Amino acid sequence: MTLKTPKNSAKFRDEVAADWVARLDAGDLTPAQERELQQWLASDTRCLGAFARAQAIFASPHVALPTEVRTPVARRSFLVAAAAGLAGTAFILGHRAAAEKRIYVSELGEIRQIPLEDGSRITLNTNSAVQVEYLEDSRVVALQRGEAYFEVAKDSKRPFIVVGSSAQARAVGTAYSVRLGDEAGQMQIRVATGRVAVEAPLPPPAAPLAAIRNLFVSQPTNGAYLNANQEATVRIGKGGLDDGKIQVSIRDLQPGMFERSLMWRQGLLSFEGVTLAEAIAEFSRYSRQRILIRGALAHERISGLFAAADPLAFAHAVALSLRARVGSEQDTLILYRP
Amino acid sequence: MLKQTKPITDERAHWLAAHIVPHEAALRAWLKGKTPSGCDVDDVVQETYAILAAKRAVDSINNPKTYTFQVAYSVILQHVRHSRVVPIAAVADIGALELPVDDPSPEEAAIARDELRQVELAIDALPRQTRTAFILRRVEGLSQQAIARRMGLSEHTIEKHISRGIKLLLAQFGRGGNTAAQASKEKERPDDIEDPQKQRKIPR
Numbered sequence: 324m325t326l327k328t329p330k331n332s333a334k335f336r337d338e339v340a341a342d343w344v345a346r347l348d349a350g351d352l353t354p355a356q357e358r359e360l361q362q363w364l365a366s367d368t369r370c371l372g373a374f375a376r377a378q379a380i381f382a383s384p385h386v387a388l389p390t391e392v393r394t395p396v397a398r399r400s401f402l403v404a405a406a407a408g409l410a411g412t413a414f415i416l417g418h419r420a421a422a423e424k425r426i427y428v429s430e431l432g433e434i435r436q437i438p439l440e441d442g443s444r445i446t447l448n449t450n451s452a453v454q455v456e457y458l459e460d461s462r463v464v465a466l467q468r469g470e471a472y473f474e475v476a477k478d479s480k481r482p483f484i485v486v487g488s489s490a491q492a493r494a495v496g497t498a499y500s501v502r503l504g505d506e507a508g509q510m511q512i513r514v515a516t517g518r519v520a521v522e523a524p525l526p527p528p529a530a531p532l533a534a535i536r537n538l539f540v541s542q543p544t545n546g547a548y549l550n551a552n553q554e555a556t557v558r559i560g561k562g563g564l565d566d567g568k569i570q571v572s573i574r575d576l577q578p579g580m581f582e583r584s585l586m587w588r589q590g591l592l593s594f595e596g597v598t599l600a601e602a603i604a605e606f607s608r609y610s611r612q613r614i615l616i617r618g619a620l621a622h623e624r625i626s627g628l629f630a631a632a633d634p635l636a637f638a639h640a641v642a643l644s645l646r647a648r649v650g651s652e653q654d655t656l657i658l659y660r661p
Numbered sequence: 662m663l664k665q666t667k668p669i670t671d672e673r674a675h676w677l678a679a680h681i682v683p684h685e686a687a688l689r690a691w692l693k694g695k696t697p698s699g700c701d702v703d704d705v706v707q708e709t710y711a712i713l714a715a716k717r718a719v720d721s722i723n724n725p726k727t728y729t730f731q732v733a734y735s736v737i738l739q740h741v742r743h744s745r746v747v748p749i750a751a752v753a754d755i756g757a758l759e760l761p762v763d764d765p766s767p768e769e770a771a772i773a774r775d776e777l778r779q780v781e782l783a784i785d786a787l788p789r790q791t792r793t794a795f796i797l798r799r800v801e802g803l804s805q806q807a808i809a810r811r812m813g814l815s816e817h818t819i820e821k822h823i824s825r826g827i828k829l830l831l832a833q834f835g836r837g838g839n840t841a842a843q844a845s846k847e848k849e850r851p852d853d854i855e856d857p858q859k860q861r862k863i864p865r
Contacts (some may be wrong), residue, residue: 375715548801
């Protein structure tokens with residue numbers, strides 16, 4: 324190892340630890356290497372600490388790794404190159420069956436189930452809208468507003484593509500949810516089962532290429548792959564080099580978290596250790612009834628299962644557990660500590 | 662090849678990752694300026710991890726954050742007791758150590774978010790091949806072997822890339838601040854890990 328950092332410094336131990344963690348990650352150690360590692364670990368308790376920390380940080384689910392989604396332009400030129408190398412692909416491009424577009428909308432507080440002809444099912448959360456378009460080579464759903472959960476019937480010839488505000492989530496058969504954030508271009512994608520590709524949306528003229536793209540471009544560099552119990556957050560970079568670039572961060576979900584968050588399909592909201600302010604923001608998606616917090620209550624943490632359509636019951640339950648009171652001013656409920 | 666026992670089990674590493682790593686920034690902020698002279702925050706953190714890693718069981722720890730702070734506190738106390746001459750200032754500092762409240766304050770949460778953003782930026786700024794290898798390993802979950810095949814590089818080279826990625830993360834979590842600038846400097850460097858096999862890189 325050629326390291327210039329002074330030995331017996333914390334930084335030096337970090338560097339040695341990183342080398343060992345990478346070495347162990349590559350495969351089994353030789354007996355000589357194992358002896359070397361044991362000796363090093365035994366030489367100073369801080370070496371063990373550095374090693375444990377390196378392993379933990381390497382394994383950390385909290386380290387979201389951003390993957391820049393390739394821009395559609397770059398992808399398109401690659402596709403053209405790929406298509407040119409394949410005789411007879413041109414006719415596929417020309418053959419786009421004219422499909423009707425259907426739009427489904429849910430009102431504030433309404434949860435709606437939409438069965439589709441191929442056996443897939445969309446559950447629309449409150450105040451949401453989707454446009455469904457089934458083509459010959461793909462099933463395209465544009466999420467125009469809000470949040471929806473998709474249970475996709477498997478069809479490897481027709482990928483199911485959910486197009487959001489900044490990226491699309493593509494799958495052949497799986498269950499996942501997509502939610503549009505408040506900020507422009509912000510999206511959240513969570514996967515219950517199977518695998519979903521998060522990619523830059525194709526510009527309309529390239530959409531029929533979806534089938535070819537699936538043949539040629541199943542490499543992760545085109546976007547990011549999400550596995551079960553993972554969440555991707557998509558945002559559009561602001562300022563500097565990131566400006567306008569679509570960025571995807573992936574993190575693991577805590578066990579059970581996704582199931583809890585999907586309780587909205589039964590009209591229920593499940594919170595575990597969220598701040599009161601966050602819980603109230605969530606309630607505001609489902610009802611016109613506003614809840615205001617006075618004082619320091621906003622940072623209190625709450626857990627529980629509540630009916631999304633009944634903010635009053637929620638306010639009373641919270642008041643009971645946090646020793647607060649519920650008042651009202653016109654249409655607004657006020658939570659405060661006397 | 663020997664069938665080996667890992668120095669730290671995957672289970673423990675994941676526990677540390679889930680319960681301790683997220684509080685490291687807060688711990689360091691708390692330790693900063695409060696550790697007596699001759700006692701480095703990095704050293705205290707490493708010793709704290711060593712104690713948590715060597716514990717026989719961790720299921721009984723209800724509040725990992727408070728527990729970690731207590732362990733770090735005990736590490737400092739040990740240092741004070743072991744040093745022959747205790748500087749007066751050090752004792753006064755120890756008196757100023759108060760155990761923090763359980764819930765992170767909004768500022769701490771903001772610091773943690775900022776930290777995460779810094780890590781993201783730092784990874785983003787890695788040299789291209791290191792970044793690709795690291796992301797394939799961590800996001801895609803490919804083995805180093807599979808990454809080597811995919812990138813057309815030797816397994817040894819991939820190991821070096823992974824090691825470099827970990828080093829950067831360690832430094833980032835430790836420093837909590839100006840790594841983005843430093844990392845972008847690194848980006849200007851070419852991919853300087855030499856591949857002994859000199860295989861042709863597969864164009865993407």
